[in-house]
Amino acid sequence: MHFSETCDEGMPRLITPVETTASTTQDQSAIPVIHATLDAKGLRPERHVVDQGYTSAQLLLSSQKEHGIDLYGPVATRSGWQAYTEGAFDLSQFQIDWSQQIVKCPQGKSSRSWKAGRDSYDNPVIPVQFSGRDCTPCQARSRCTKSKRAPRELTLKPFEAYQALQQARDRQATTTFQQDFSIRAGVEGTISQAVRGFDVRQCRYIGLAKTHLQHIITAAAMNVVRVINWLEGVPLAKTRQSHFAKLAPIKSG
Numbered sequence: 001m002h003f004s005e006t007c008d009e010g011m012p013r014l015i016t017p018v019e020t021t022a023s024t025t026q027d028q029s030a031i032p033v034i035h036a037t038l039d040a041k042g043l044r045p046e047r048h049v050v051d052q053g054y055t056s057a058q059l060l061l062s063s064q065k066e067h068g069i070d071l072y073g074p075v076a077t078r079s080g081w082q083a084y085t086e087g088a089f090d091l092s093q094f095q096i097d098w099s100q101q102i103v104k105c106p107q108g109k110s111s112r113s114w115k116a117g118r119d120s121y122d123n124p125v126i127p128v129q130f131s132g133r134d135c136t137p138c139q140a141r142s143r144c145t146k147s148k149r150a151p152r153e154l155t156l157k158p159f160e161a162y163q164a165l166q167q168a169r170d171r172q173a174t175t176t177f178q179q180d181f182s183i184r185a186g187v188e189g190t191i192s193q194a195v196r197g198f199d200v201r202q203c204r205y206i207g208l209a210k211t212h213l214q215h216i217i218t219a220a221a222m223n224v225v226r227v228i229n230w231l232e233g234v235p236l237a238k239t240r241q242s243h244f245a246k247l248a249p250i251k252s253g
Contacts, residue, residue: 001200001215002030003190004038004048007183012230015190015219016043020212027053035067047072049184057157057165058123064164073181075168082144089144091154098159105144105152109134119155126156189237194218 002019006012017037019030031054038044048063050073063071082088095104101114112131119125135141135151145152156162171177194200198218203211 001191001194002027002034003187003194003219004034005187005190006045007049007186012226013186013190013236014223014226016041018212018215018219020208020215022208028056028059030054031059031063031071035063035069038069039067044069046070049073049181051184052076055168056123057161060164060168061161073184074172075165077169081146085143087143089140091156094154096156096162103128103130103154103156105130105134107134107138107140109138111154124158124161126158128154128156186236190222193222198222 002017002021003015004017005015017034019034019037021030031050035044035048044067046068047070050071052074055071055073055075057075060071060075063069077083078090078092080090082090083092089106093106097103103111103114105111109130111128113127113129115127117125117127130151130153132149132151135145136149138144157165172181198221200215200218204214205211
């Protein structure tokens with residue numbers, strides 16, 4: 001189950017779209033359906049705060065372009081052993097000339113091939129390869145690749161997706177992002193309420209369609225409870241704290 005809820009200050013937090021997928025389905029696949037549903041119902045938010053399981057470069061871009069929604073969440077950091085090895089050459093140290101379709105390595109050598117392709121998830125990518133004549137004798141080879149013979153290869157995302165990902169990485173490093181993202185903790189409480197208070201993980205019927213219907217009815221019931229509590233002035237519950245954690249501030253004399 002994928003619940004999204006409103007989080008406007010001073011208003012009740014209401015569940016809007018409910019999406020149900022098989023447990024083996026990646027969270028990312030739910031985002032296009034959720035955004036299309038919100039858009040069709042006139043409930044499109046300016047910002048959709050999600051965890052990392054719901055973000056990707058392509059989704060950051062498509063959410064903004066197709067629905068005008070800022071998909072706001074942490075994204076994967078740079079991959080590859082080079083990104084975590086001091087002195088190694090990761091992607092950030094290569095100069096990309098998008099107009100000429102050429103990449104220059106930190107040693108000043110230009111790539112020999114640039115072609116469009118698709119990754120294992122059928123997303124568009126750009127495999128870039130350098131020449132063996134440049135990579136094999138390079139004195140900095142050990143900082144670039146662990147291959148004994150093959151030249152360095154890079155896999156780029158298309159320009160717009162690449163830019164969207166870089167901007168998201170820069171944003172998530174800011175204090176403002178950490179403060180804004182903290183509001184997402186509320187949806188964890190929503191899931192807990194659905195599980196503990198409404199027994200949502202116990203399906204009454206077999207099949208995805210009927211399970212989805214149960215999730216919708218459960219969300220509607222939760223919304224009724226939330227509106228009543230809001231009208232009666234019942235405050236939102238605070239995040240639970242374990243007994244051990246409660247002892248942490250105590251200091252012995």
